[in-house]
Amino acid sequence: MNQMSDRKIFEVPLYAYARSPDQDADTPVRHKAVVIGAGPIGLGAAIDLAQQGVEVVVLDDNDKVSFGSRAVCYAKRPLEILDRLGCGREMAEKGVKWNIGKVFFDERQVYDFNLLPEEGHEFPAFINLQQYYFEEYLVRRVREMQETGAPIEIRGLNKVLRVADKGDHVDLLVDTPDGEYPLQAEWLIACDGAASPTRSMMGLDFVGRVFEDNFLIADVVMEADFPTERWFWFDPPFNRGQSALLHKQPDGVWRIDLQLGWDIDKEEEKKPENVIPRLKAMLGEDVKFELEWVSIYTFQCRRMEKFRQGRVIFAGDAAHQVSPFGARGANSGLQDTDNLCWKLKLVMDGTAPETLLDSYDVERVHGADENIMNSTRSTDFITPKSEMSRILRDAVLDLSERYEFARPLVNSGRLSVPCTYDGSPLNTADALQGGPARSRPGSPCADAPLGEGYLLGQLGGRFTLLTIGAEAPDSLTCEGLEIDRLAVEATPEIRERYLGEAESAVYLIRPDQHVAARWPSFDAGAVEAALKRAIGKE
Amino acid sequence: MSDLNLTPNIPGADDFYAELLAAHEGLTKAESDALNARLVLVLANHIGDRGVLSAALTAAMLKEEEPA
Numbered sequence: 001m002n003q004m005s006d007r008k009i010f011e012v013p014l015y016a017y018a019r020s021p022d023q024d025a026d027t028p029v030r031h032k033a034v035v036i037g038a039g040p041i042g043l044g045a046a047i048d049l050a051q052q053g054v055e056v057v058v059l060d061d062n063d064k065v066s067f068g069s070r071a072v073c074y075a076k077r078p079l080e081i082l083d084r085l086g087c088g089r090e091m092a093e094k095g096v097k098w099n100i101g102k103v104f105f106d107e108r109q110v111y112d113f114n115l116l117p118e119e120g121h122e123f124p125a126f127i128n129l130q131q132y133y134f135e136e137y138l139v140r141r142v143r144e145m146q147e148t149g150a151p152i153e154i155r156g157l158n159k160v161l162r163v164a165d166k167g168d169h170v171d172l173l174v175d176t177p178d179g180e181y182p183l184q185a186e187w188l189i190a191c192d193g194a195a196s197p198t199r200s201m202m203g204l205d206f207v208g209r210v211f212e213d214n215f216l217i218a219d220v221v222m223e224a225d226f227p228t229e230r231w232f233w234f235d236p237p238f239n240r241g242q243s244a245l246l247h248k249q250p251d252g253v254w255r256i257d258l259q260l261g262w263d264i265d266k267e268e269e270k271k272p273e274n275v276i277p278r279l280k281a282m283l284g285e286d287v288k289f290e291l292e293w294v295s296i297y298t299f300q301c302r303r304m305e306k307f308r309q310g311r312v313i314f315a316g317d318a319a320h321q322v323s324p325f326g327a328r329g330a331n332s333g334l335q336d337t338d339n340l341c342w343k344l345k346l347v348m349d350g351t352a353p354e355t356l357l358d359s360y361d362v363e364r365v366h367g368a369d370e371n372i373m374n375s376t377r378s379t380d381f382i383t384p385k386s387e388m389s390r391i392l393r394d395a396v397l398d399l400s401e402r403y404e405f406a407r408p409l410v411n412s413g414r415l416s417v418p419c420t421y422d423g424s425p426l427n428t429a430d431a432l433q434g435g436p437a438r439s440r441p442g443s444p445c446a447d448a449p450l451g452e453g454y455l456l457g458q459l460g461g462r463f464t465l466l467t468i469g470a471e472a473p474d475s476l477t478c479e480g481l482e483i484d485r486l487a488v489e490a491t492p493e494i495r496e497r498y499l500g501e502a503e504s505a506v507y508l509i510r511p512d513q514h515v516a517a518r519w520p521s522f523d524a525g526a527v528e529a530a531l532k533r534a535i536g537k538e
Numbered sequence: 539m540s541d542l543n544l545t546p547n548i549p550g551a552d553d554f555y556a557e558l559l560a561a562h563e564g565l566t567k568a569e570s571d572a573l574n575a576r577l578v579l580v581l582a583n584h585i586g587d588r589g590v591l592s593a594a595l596t597a598a599m600l601k602e603e604e605p606a
Contacts, residue, residue: 388571388575391571391572391575392575392578392579394572394575395572395575395576395578395579396579398572398576399576399579399580403580405580405583406579406583409579
């Protein structure tokens with residue numbers, strides 16, 4: 001592959017500006033949903049809504065996919081969500097899968113590990129994939145949906161200048177190469193990233209700043225045949241007092257993250273004459289490489305106080321930002337929209353009250369807090385904040401070389417796993433005695449082999465009654481919703497993940513594949529009550 | 539879960555204390571700090587019981603209230 005002379009996919013306009021009839025309308029055109037930002041989260045939200053038949057317009061101030069690799073690790077749960085959106089498989093195939101990780105401290109390797117992910121899941125624990133590929137697959141999916149007449153549109157070089165919540169709709173003012181035009185949205189979803197202009201326009205800010213740091217991020221095309229492993233260095237000779245990470249991406253592109261600390265000159269650090277010696281010190285003088293992309297990444301751990309502000313709903317980095325350890329940015333953002341879109345659809349249809357959207361706030365704030373907690377703990381381990389914190393950290397690393405017990409204490413980022421919405425107002429109290437804790441109400445459903453395929457693929461994106469060794473009607477109508485039953489055999493995986501000690505089970509599963517309620521057997525009244533609760537009618 | 543034992547429990551207390559001091563002999567302050575940190579982690583893992591560990595942390599802080 002010719003690397004540097006070809007135009008990279010992130011240099012080609014993927015959704016070039018085209019004049020919309022909305023720009024010539026006499027009165028502002030109102031859309032069911034408008035999404036600001038065509039990044040992974042905005043596109044995910046738009047595809048999800050359009051798949052449910054909701055008319056949606058995506059506005060982006062750019063016209064290309066993300067520049068450089070940026071978010072590179074995608075975990076299993078987002079891949080499962082993407083599968084429901086029609087593009088998880090392609091991404092899983094393109095992505096690099098790895099299981100072996102190596103941990104280095106100072107000048108030596110202290111240990112290695114094999115992730116050995118649980119068997120019986122369709123998708124791997126996670127993949128490495130450049131964000132531009134990720135976005136390209138999403139855009140391709142949008143085009144595919146457009147060909148079949150789905151009500152979805154991306155408008156490139158459409159920069160939102162003003163946002164005003166009018167109570168029953170949102171007024172927008174949009175700037176384009178042809179000038180400004182007004183636009184209206186019944187609902188506005190802001191997925192415009194960590195620096196969210198929408199958030200600033202509305203005078204809202206992040207709360208709870210916890211930590212600040214800078215990372216030099218480089219995509220390097222290498223001829224060297226490094227194994228497909230994740231290498232993490234604590235305090236290496238080539239980056240004293242800091243950390244470093246080496247990860248493999250598709251197409252022979254390696255991702256290198258070098259921690260720089262807070263007080264640095266970003267422009268100076270980014271210059272190739274400063275970057276290349278650092279990389280040579282890391283990779284070895286003889287290794288031939290080309291620098292594809294380099295950037296300085298600054299992060300903070302914080303979130304908005306409320307993700308829902310009337311008719312404007314924030315998702316992804318616009319709503320919350322975490323440190324990069326554990327890949328919790330894009331991964332949690334997709335879980336935001338997975339949580340939001342079915343609720344928004346029910347509210348738009350009048351099937352559920354508007355207050356259902358407040359549960360988005362409750363559940364995803366809970367998710368964001370969990371992510372912030374986990375990534376803050378990783379940050380504290382990677383960058384000790386006091387002398388004693390460093391002494392303890394180094395003690396853990398020294399012990400880990402010799403004794404297995406210390407290895408779980410080494411924290412270079414915890415694998416991003418979906419959170420359980422414990423205490424959510426949508427949950428019905430657990431009624432399955434002996435049922436496994438991992439499937440308690442609020443939990444994301446664990447995948448399991450099912451016939452020729454897998455469970456999650458068959459659950460799809462609507463309310464489902466999952467029955468295991470229990471009788472129930474094949475379908476029922478309740479609160480204006482059709483609920484289909486999915487009857488499954490008690491295979492060893494299903495038994496372990498859904499039955500536990502119980503003989504039989506009936507699960508009410510939400511469209512985002514989280515458990516709403518569970519019982520040992522079917523009871524129409526109980527299901528109806530649980531459904532009412534799950535759609536915010538109680 | 540068992541309770542944190544704060545009554546004498548080490549047979550040959552003087553011997554143990556001498557061994558602890560001997561382990562630090564000839565070490566710099568930094569080396570001693572590192573040894574203590576490793577020792578805490580080794581002992582904590584051996585105890586394992588989260589309730590006992592929390593109670594031990596509280597006890598070591600020498601706060602006014604009695605540890606739970």
